[in-house]
Amino acid sequence: MAGGTVRRRTGSGTQKSQRGSEESPLVRWLLIGIALLFCGVFLLLPLVNVFAQALAKGLPHYWASLVHPDSVAAIRLTLLVAAISVPLNVIFGLAAAWAIAKFDFRGKTLLITLIDLPFSVSPVVAGLVFVILFGMQGYFGEWLMDRDIRIIFAVPGIALATVFITFPFVARELIPIMQAQGSDQEQAALTLGATGWQTFWHVTLPSVKWGLLYGIILCNSRAMGEFGAVSVVSGHITGQTDTMPLRVEKLNNEFQGPAAFAVASLLALLALLTLFLKTYLEWKQHREQAAAQAAVEPDPDPTGHTSP
Amino acid sequence: MAWKKNSPLPGFGLTLGFTLFYLSAIVLIPLGALVLRASSLSWVEFWKLATTDRALAAYRLTFGASLTAAAINAVFGTLLAWVLTRYAFPGRRLLDALVDFPFALPTAVAGLTLADLFVPKGWLGQFLVPLGIKGAFSQLGVVIALTFTGLPFVVRTLQPVLENLEREVEEAAATLGAGRARTLFNVIAPLLLPPVLTGFALAFGRAIGEYGSVVFISGNLPFKTEIAPYLIVMRLDEYDYNGAMTIAVALLAFSFVLLGAINILERWARRFER
Numbered sequence: 394m395a396g397g398t399v400r401r402r403t404g405s406g407t408q409k410s411q412r413g414s415e416e417s418p419l420v421r422w423l424l425i426g427i428a429l430l431f432c433g434v435f436l437l438l439p440l441v442n443v444f445a446q447a448l449a450k451g452l453p454h455y456w457a458s459l460v461h462p463d464s465v466a467a468i469r470l471t472l473l474v475a476a477i478s479v480p481l482n483v484i485f486g487l488a489a490a491w492a493i494a495k496f497d498f499r500g501k502t503l504l505i506t507l508i509d510l511p512f513s514v515s516p517v518v519a520g521l522v523f524v525i526l527f528g529m530q531g532y533f534g535e536w537l538m539d540r541d542i543r544i545i546f547a548v549p550g551i552a553l554a555t556v557f558i559t560f561p562f563v564a565r566e567l568i569p570i571m572q573a574q575g576s577d578q579e580q581a582a583l584t585l586g587a588t589g590w591q592t593f594w595h596v597t598l599p600s601v602k603w604g605l606l607y608g609i610i611l612c613n614s615r616a617m618g619e620f621g622a623v624s625v626v627s628g629h630i631t632g633q634t635d636t637m638p639l640r641v642e643k644l645n646n647e648f649q650g651p652a653a654f655a656v657a658s659l660l661a662l663l664a665l666l667t668l669f670l671k672t673y674l675e676w677k678q679h680r681e682q683a684a685a686q687a688a689v690e691p692d693p694d695p696t697g698h699t700s701p
Numbered sequence: 702m703a704w705k706k707n708s709p710l711p712g713f714g715l716t717l718g719f720t721l722f723y724l725s726a727i728v729l730i731p732l733g734a735l736v737l738r739a740s741s742l743s744w745v746e747f748w749k750l751a752t753t754d755r756a757l758a759a760y761r762l763t764f765g766a767s768l769t770a771a772a773i774n775a776v777f778g779t780l781l782a783w784v785l786t787r788y789a790f791p792g793r794r795l796l797d798a799l800v801d802f803p804f805a806l807p808t809a810v811a812g813l814t815l816a817d818l819f820v821p822k823g824w825l826g827q828f829l830v831p832l833g834i835k836g837a838f839s840q841l842g843v844v845i846a847l848t849f850t851g852l853p854f855v856v857r858t859l860q861p862v863l864e865n866l867e868r869e870v871e872e873a874a875a876t877l878g879a880g881r882a883r884t885l886f887n888v889i890a891p892l893l894l895p896p897v898l899t900g901f902a903l904a905f906g907r908a909i910g911e912y913g914s915v916v917f918i919s920g921n922l923p924f925k926t927e928i929a930p931y932l933i934v935m936r937l938d939e940y941d942y943n944g945a946m947t948i949a950v951a952l953l954a955f956s957f958v959l960l961g962a963i964n965i966l967e968r969w970a971r972r973f974e975r
Contacts (some may be wrong), residue, residue, distance in 0.1 A: 416881060421788055428784040429796070431777050434782035434825075436802050439814040442824060446817060485723045492716040498705035504720070506960075510728055513956040515910025517930040519950045521937065522731035525738050530942055532734060557727055580709055580767055589711035611804075618807025625934060638809035638913065645813055645917065654817075657810040664805035671805075672798045 433506045433632055443661045453493035458644075470548070474623075475616040480557040483605070486563025491597070493580070494571030505568065511560045515550035519557045520625025523550055545684065546628025551636065551690035554622040556563060559612045566608035569602050603678045607671065614667040618660055713840055733810060735953070737947045751947040755923055756932060760951075763929040767908035770847035775901045778855025779893065785856070786863040803852045808913025811849055816918040819845065838920035852958040853862060855900030862896045895970030899963060906959045910952065 418423070448455050458464060490545060493501060511519065525531050527544040537544060544550045578600070582592040598605075620638040627634040635643060637656055644653035705713070726929055739747065748757075749852040775800040784790075785797050803811065819826045819836025829836060866889070874884040927935075929948055936944035 424780060424784050425788055425790050427779075429792075431781070432796055432799060435852060436799050438824065439811065439849070440802065440806075442814045442818055443810060446814070485720065488716040488723075489720040491712060492720050495710050496708050496713050498707060498713075498717070498718075500704075504724075504923050506964075507724060507728070510732075513906055513910075513960050514732070515912065515930050515933075515949075515952055515956070517912050517933050517955055518735070518910070519934060521945060521949050522735045524937065525942070525946070526731055526734050530940070532738075553727075557731065560727055576708070576710055583709060583711075592710075593712070614805055618809070620807060620809040621911075621930065624912075626938065628899060638807050641809050641813060642917070650817070653813060656811055660810045662809045663808075664802065664807070666799055667805045668801055671801065 407659050412608060413619050440661060440665075441655060443658050447658040449464055449654070450651045454651060455655050455658075457660070457693075458649075458652035463632045463635070464640055464652075464656055465637045467637045468659070470551070470633075470635065471637040473548070474552050476554050477552045478559055478616045479609060479613050481556055482559055482563050483609060485560070486567050486608060490567035490571045490595075494574075495576045495614070508564050509561050511557055516558060516619065516621025518626055520554050520622040523553050523557075523626055539586045546630065546634060547628050548634065551634060554626045554635050555616050558622050559616045562612035562615065563605065563608035565667035566604050567601055568612070570604040571597070572640050574600055603674050603681070607674045607678070610667055610670050610674070614663065618665060640668050641647075704932070706933055732953075734945060735949060736748065738942075739950045742943060742947070746943070747947055747950075751945050751951050753944075755927070756929070756948055758924045759927050759929040759932045759948075762843060762927065763909060766840065766843040766847055766928070767905050767911075769844050770851055770908050771901050771905040773844075773848050774851045774855050774904045775897055778852065778900060778904075779897055782856045784862055785861055794948035800853050800856050803850050807940055808850060809917065812846055812914035812917025815846055815849060816842065817912065819918070838926065840926055842917075842918040842920070845928060846918045847908040847911055850911050850914050851904030854904040854907065855897060855975060858896045858900035858903065862893065863938060866892065895966060898902060899966045899970060902959060902963045902966060909955060909959075 440529060489504075493504065524545055527533050527537060527550065529538070529545075531545070543628055544553070563575060578596050579592050582596045583589075587595070617636075619636075620642070623636055624639060624642070625634070627639055629635060629643065631643065641653050641657045641660070644650075644656065742750070761809060781800065785793065785800075790856065817838045818824050819829065819842065820838075821830040823837070826836060834841070836845055841966050874888045875881075878893065879887070910930060912928075912934075915928050916931055919931075921927050921931050929952055933945045933948050933952075936942075936948065
């Protein structure tokens with residue numbers, strides 16, 4: 394059949410349409426339509442609904458719900474927990490990526506698998522393990538009680554559970570990037586007399602900065618939004634151990650819909666900001682990679698086609 | 702052979718030492734404590750607690766709803782990934798960014814807004830409830846929440862594969878006389894099957910453990926709309942540590958089996974790579 398080899402010009406004259414290797418326009422638009430409908434119902438509608446319900450009783454009520462002392466306390470606690478867990482996981486991520494990407498040692502694959510482990514653990518189970526360690530009937534429960542140290546139903550437990558849940562985010566972004574970059578540049582810097590720290594700060598860190606930022610954003614988003622793990626260890630003490638997601642649940646259970654949605658709208662805004670920054674960073678990373686490639690091998694084909 | 706190759710770079714001991722210490726302190730020891738504590742029960746006790754009627758009903762719902770949601774995601778995720786990589790249409794890049802929305806949105810917010818959409822007075826409920834479709838406080842609600850939270854998995858595992866697919870293969874099939882449908886089924890589908898299955902397994906695994914989005918929409922009725930993670934929380938609230946632990950260990954064991962399956966799938970998917 395010759396149809397496959399004959400190129401038919403479409404109206405615009407630039408797009409090639411080949412019989413047999415492309416769907417007909419009808420099928421194409423049908424598929425696009427289904428995709429748009431599915432995303433409209435499952436993604437856009439829930440998002441719009443958050444803001445619509447938050448503002449259902451008007452702007453003054455919305456504002457009053459947000460500046461309610463218990464909501465303010467929840468916002469503060471959420472920020473505090475993120476401020477504890479994100480830096481810890483950044484330090485861990487950098488250390489783990491350095492050890493895994495720059496050196497060859499036995500057991501590396503197992504180590505990478507173990508780092509990803511928290512992703513396959515239910516948030517509820519993540520909370521439960523800390524109750525078993527530090528709860529009243531837990532391994533260290535009595536010891537802690539004798540010394541009047543509270544971990545479960547207090548801020549340390551919430552921070553611990555959040556660190557567990559967000560554990561892999563930074564490391565798993567950094568490891569593949571550092572692996573791809575190898576260690577030639579670091580070796581050059583060391584040969585030229587730089588110390589280990591200088592090499593890390595001036596050579597390694599700048600070359601992974603977008604990936605690191607990407608990991609931080611995802612880690613922060615999850616840290617602020619975590620519900621299940623935190624719910625198990627928090628104790629739900631209003632004004633003290635309620636994070637924003639827990640505050641949302643409590644308001645909802647108290648039939649204060651618009652107030653619950655008001656707090657939820659802040660978290661939805663955080664999600665939108667995260668998505669925006671993530672897309673921006675992906676674009677930026679992509680562009681720098683392309684620029685780096687172009688610098689290494691000057692394009693022999695001026696038309697822009699990549700050489701095979 | 703030494704366990705580590707020599708390298709001129711410094712800091713190996715420090716970084717690996719810290720990595721192992723932190724990994725143990727945050728992840729391995731806490732998980733180990735759960736398993737250790739659960740292993741103090743006898744097999745008979747463990748089995749009895751892990752398989753009460755209420756727990757069995759919760760597993761059935763958790764697994765059934767998770768499978769259904771993952772299957773829905775496999776179908777629509779494949780369609781979405783295809784549309785996003787193959788077709789040009791207005792709003793494509795926005796749609797592409799929006800696919801990650803379920804990952805970015807806190808699960809509590811997802812549950813809250815989804816439940817609100819499907820209640821009788823909600824934007825969707827006002828049309829669906831008169832038709833007998835109850836999306837909130839029902840088992841269907843569990844499926845809806847899990848479909849939402851698992852949506853990005855299939856799309857994101859499939860997209861890079863579709864982008865790297867060589868169009869020449871399809872063109873060759875067409876040149877050799879295959880119709881579009883035949884090319885799709887005999888040439889493209891076999892290449893897409895491993896990533897779709899991987900995405901399916903990832904969505905399934907995430908759904909099994911999901912808590913936040915479901916508790917808002919399901920109603921959490923024992924034997925009817927109660928999922929296994931919620932039952933763990935209930936047991937814990939009753940200070941029934943053993944009851945909570947046995948269900949947790951059952952879920953954990955399943956997660957690890959699934960993790961192994963995903964690893965095998967990914968190895969299978971890479972079998973064509975040179």
